[in-house]
Amino acid sequence: MKIITIIGARPQFIKAAPFSEVFRKENEEILVHTGQHYDTNMSDIFFEELGIPKPDYHLGVGSGGHGMQTGRMLEKIEEIIVKENPDGLLVYGDTNSTLAGALAASKLHIPVFHVEAGLRSYNKRMPEEQNRVLTDHLSDLLLCPTATAVHNLEKEGVTAGVIQTGDIMYDVVVRNIEISKSRYANGAWLEELRKENSNFPALKEKDFHLATIHRAENTDDPNKLRSIFAAFEKMDKPVLLPLHPRTRRLIEDYDIEINNTIIIKPVGYLLMLYLTAHAYMVVTDSGGLQKEAYFLKTPCTTLRDQTEWVETLENGWNVLSPIEVDRILKLVTRELTCLLHPQPPLFGDGHAAEKINKAILEFK
Numbered sequence: 001m002k003i004i005t006i007i008g009a010r011p012q013f014i015k016a017a018p019f020s021e022v023f024r025k026e027n028e029e030i031l032v033h034t035g036q037h038y039d040t041n042m043s044d045i046f047f048e049e050l051g052i053p054k055p056d057y058h059l060g061v062g063s064g065g066h067g068m069q070t071g072r073m074l075e076k077i078e079e080i081i082v083k084e085n086p087d088g089l090l091v092y093g094d095t096n097s098t099l100a101g102a103l104a105a106s107k108l109h110i111p112v113f114h115v116e117a118g119l120r121s122y123n124k125r126m127p128e129e130q131n132r133v134l135t136d137h138l139s140d141l142l143l144c145p146t147a148t149a150v151h152n153l154e155k156e157g158v159t160a161g162v163i164q165t166g167d168i169m170y171d172v173v174v175r176n177i178e179i180s181k182s183r184y185a186n187g188a189w190l191e192e193l194r195k196e197n198s199n200f201p202a203l204k205e206k207d208f209h210l211a212t213i214h215r216a217e218n219t220d221d222p223n224k225l226r227s228i229f230a231a232f233e234k235m236d237k238p239v240l241l242p243l244h245p246r247t248r249r250l251i252e253d254y255d256i257e258i259n260n261t262i263i264i265k266p267v268g269y270l271l272m273l274y275l276t277a278h279a280y281m282v283v284t285d286s287g288g289l290q291k292e293a294y295f296l297k298t299p300c301t302t303l304r305d306q307t308e309w310v311e312t313l314e315n316g317w318n319v320l321s322p323i324e325v326d327r328i329l330k331l332v333t334r335e336l337t338c339l340l341h342p343q344p345p346l347f348g349d350g351h352a353a354e355k356i357n358k359a360i361l362e363f364k
Contacts, residue, residue, distance in 0.1 A: 008036030008097030018353035073100035117142035118149025166348015210279035
């Protein structure tokens with residue numbers, strides 16, 4: 001079987017690793033990198049660390065408005081589909097790359113396989129929500145990470161081609177957590193971070209918060225972004241923030257003062273995994289990091305009003321916070337009763353890649 005796989009952003013690089021390894025044993029995969037994330041620490045390093053095959057096509061689309069970015073991807077992906085004539089096209093998640101791939105394939109009557117189908121935040125102002133809903137309704141095979149995702153599709157009348165596989169990101173965490181610990185234990189993580197900043201402070205494990213901020217709903221609103229950093233300033237522990245290049249520019253544009261926040265460049269997957277596992281708490285607006293925190297049993301505060309990963313809210317492992325300084329501080333300093341509760345296997349058994357592979361090979 002021959003398929004085209006579309007990737008373009010950090011979470012998709014991570015998810016692609018286990019599936020590509022399984023699928024390529026007996027089949028042909030054409031890997032297309034749209035270039036939606038083009039910073040070295042948000043792209044190249046993930047291919048190196050996770051052993052992802054080198055892309056067959058690199059579209060180099062880069063940043064831009066949603067319409068411009070999606071349109072450029074759509075045009076270029078269509079050309080590749082016509083040239084390669086695949087049996088299907090695989091997309092991950094909910095980015096502009098995801099929607100562009102699904103649209104291009106659907107219009108050319110090529111089956112669309114959507115990994116991470118069925119997620120819903122029910123906030124259509126989020127570009128990611130628009131992308132995931134449209135992609136689901138274009139897809140022929142909907143590969144769902146959880147029972148909740150299956151139920152969401154049922155409510156929309158989508159039942160054909162729906163398969164619950166477990167979460168492929170959990171596969172990656174299971175495969176790499178011990179590698180991460182081996183590489184960065186005994187202070188090696190501090191040494192790595194000091195390569196970029198010789199004055200990096202002597203943080204202690206479980207005595208810092210790990211944060212990421214990149215969602216447009218937070219970054220494009222100066223008042224919200226100021227409130228987030230005002231909350232960081234008042235937190236009882238220092239905040240370690242690997243900063244998305246776009247967010248860094250907006251902080252400068254808004255002239256936001258930074259205190260109690262240690263800003264670093266985006267880091268590779270293995271180091272980020274170690275930091276997530278050894279932070280006191282994760283504070284984020286990222287969907288993927290919410291899950292990784294849950295997998296690694298690190299409490300999380302999500303700076304959003306909704307989450308597509310509602311399972312992480314069970315027993316308080318993750319809580320949602322409005323962008324209000326006092327509310328953020330109250331939730332970050334909450335009593336961590338979640339640590340007393342075992343986690344049920346809501347995200348599968350770590351073998352989602354094999355189940356996705358089986359579903360695609362059996363697709364008619």
